[in-house]
Amino acid sequence: MEFDFSADQKQLKDQARRFLEAKSSPKAVRAILEGPELYDGALWQGLAEMGFMGTAIPEEYGGLGASYLELCVIAEELGRAVAPVPFASSIFLAAEFLLAAGSEAQKQAYLPKLASGETVGCFALAEGVGAATPKHIQAKVAGGKLSGTKLPVLDGDVADFAIVAAKTGAGNDARSISLFIVDLKGAGVLRETVETIDPTRSQAKISFSGADAELLGVEGEGWSIIERVLDRAAVLTAFEQLGGADRALEMARDYALDRMAFGRPIGSFQAVKHMLADMYVSATLARSNCYYGAWALSTGSSELPEAAATARVSATQAYQHCAKNNIQVHGGMGFTWQFDCHLYYRRSNLLALSLGSLSTWEDKLIERLRAKNAA
């Protein structure tokens, strides 16, 4: 049994960590949090030069053609560094949609530019409050023209194009939904940056009024493509969450060792030690579940739906748990803008919602386990 990353993959991870520690320092993340820029362009350029965006994109489309395991370790490091870049939108989602459902011409047109970082893609699904179900989606495509409003769209103000879920059929079921590629710089697209809990990953409201929309995949199969791609993105995002959880735990541990109160380090009090031990437990369970997801993703296993939901639920819980208790261990200082705890608190809660919220994934997990139990 080798239920672990290989030595080469661990080396890649170290390389990514060193790079991100230098280029995505808390100072750099704060520049995006506090400044007018929507994402860190220099970091994006640097990631492109390292070849990270093209990791799992096949060589014929301009990528490196490495496995998803390599992409998982990069995702973990991006999460650890709370990198303020549209990597997940562009690579975990847009590229995966194209690989899953794109025509040869679409793949040739978009994937090389995604792999090089020259083009940024995103995925536009949600339409306001509530889980994005087929019934919920009102955006419509008729005669190749898209109308409707998507809110919020992660990196929607940064991206060059979006994969958009819209209605093409009558009714409210999954078969009424299709996917489209839409140029966000084209006519009939109005986008505005919206205020969110985590400004280090920009989000937009996008209003479409007769924008050109190019069908991606078969009409009426949009929802099943979404489900498949979200499972893949869920594993990669879970690694991002895992990296953040581990870093939040480390920050809390370091502070508990350093901070003195009542004449001793606060990390010597059992109330604090036990809180940190519980954070370690969550992060460890999440890591093991993420490895399961990575195995399923990289081997194309039929267990991917179960593994993806398992990794996603576990990593969401762990990151939220570690990030909130990191603030708690820091006490009042943890609530200041000056300390970095809130970067992780924000990101943990943002990632808990993107791709569908925790309760949505809990639901998917149990549905999948139930099907297996009945089999």
Place this chain on the structure above:
Amino acid sequence: MNFDDTPQEAAFRQEVRSWIAANAPKQYEAGLKTSGFGHTALEGVDIIKVSKEWQQKKFDAGWACLHWPKEYGGRGASPIERVIWQQEEGVYAALSSLFIIGHGMCGPTMMAYASEEHKRNYLPPLAAGEHIWCQLFSEPAGGSDLAGLRTKAERDGDGWVVNGQKIWTSGAQHSDYGILITRTDPTVPKHKGLTMFFLDMKSPGIEIRPIKQVNGQSGFNEVYFTDVRIPDSQRLGKVGDGWNVSLTTLMNERLSIGSGMPTGFPELLDFCCSLETDNGAAIDNPAVRSKLATFAVRTSGLKYTAFRSISALSKGEVPGPENSIGKLVAGSAMQEIAMMALDLQAEAGALLSPGQAAASARFQAMLLRSPATRVEGGTDEILRNIIAERVLGLPADIRVDKAVPFNQIPTSGR
């Protein structure tokens, strides 16, 4: 990243599988599978006799105590081979519960500290299941604070005389031998005045009283010592070095990995799928689903954490600290799972008879046994301390009694 055996591991697994298929006591397979939670019992069968027979059979064929050296009755197998054996033994592993403490803790301690003659005399019958061993550590005043123990051993000629009381001794009533930690010098700080022995459990002056537990069973005992004599040749380690000897024993306790501790989740999932409510199956209820999902990821997290440790063993490496979470997660998960299952049964959740209660009263048995899981072999709180101190590197607790002679430590009664 894969779950595959190496060719050597696959060959070993095949060998194990064939031997078990040809030799396991299949007549008990069904009974063991449905055996009540928390203790192994087979209707109309002497479980001790059956357990001993299975152990002897394994011993004769070289499948007992895989990790022990051959000269003491083991197989000299690698850690990964031991894991493969555990995975393949499956339901029959329940027949080994009598021997877990002897094989997992007493044997390794004897190997580290007993004389060569004693090792050759005592270890093979222990491996063969001929003898059952127990571990006499905890006391009424020394549980989590084990070094607070008071059972005293005093020099008398070429031996020692023991007086005092142990508690929570699993299987003492069936045991032939035990390892015993005592206080031999109360005038020095508590960790320094301890000495370890092994002894014949049939020695005059030993009285064993079963403890009636919350679940009505009696797996644990109190053991009283009144002027019990132990020859000095049965001392393990130096006089006053008992604390270090006990650490060897306890380290072995935590080495067992298996394939993730059970939480009861598969049974709960099954129950929620089959339980009909006014609004369809229980599993259709969103509140039920949310709780189930949390139990699911805790359970799979344990399973894949064990696989990570097994992978390290497979590469000949020492597993990381990740396995330290096992019992901490499993114990509370099991308790919460039991409570959730009873809640779904509503008023009838209170029923305890397997004939009347849902799922043959499995969840009620879990409810009544799970508090022990959270205490035995290190309480949840001690395990959190261990994770905080040894894994995360946080400072040890401040111990006000550490440098104080034992007989001057304030107590609530001596």
